[in-house]
Amino acid sequence: MKLGYNVDARKRAVNLTLNEDLLAHIREVTTNLSAVVESLLADFLAKERQRRTEQGKIVESTVALWNQFADEAGSFADDHSTL
DSSP, X not given: OOOSSOXXXXXXXXXOOOOHHHHHHHHHHOSOHHHHHHHXXXXXXXXXXXXXXXXXXXXXXXXXXXXXXXXXXXXXXXXXXXX
């Protein structure tokens, strides 16, 4: 599976603000919060890229359909032009 980012890139410290109760519960189930967050962010990145690709395809097909309609039927504005 292609991850879409360089897994060998150096690590960098960042500051996160998290709900302390949630954090306490998370610490009960993992000792490596960084790895969990990195995994969740990688999943989010893959899903968001896929969603944007699909949305782009929908937009492209809608534009193509509208252009086809305009080629066949003309523009609605053609009947109302004041020029």
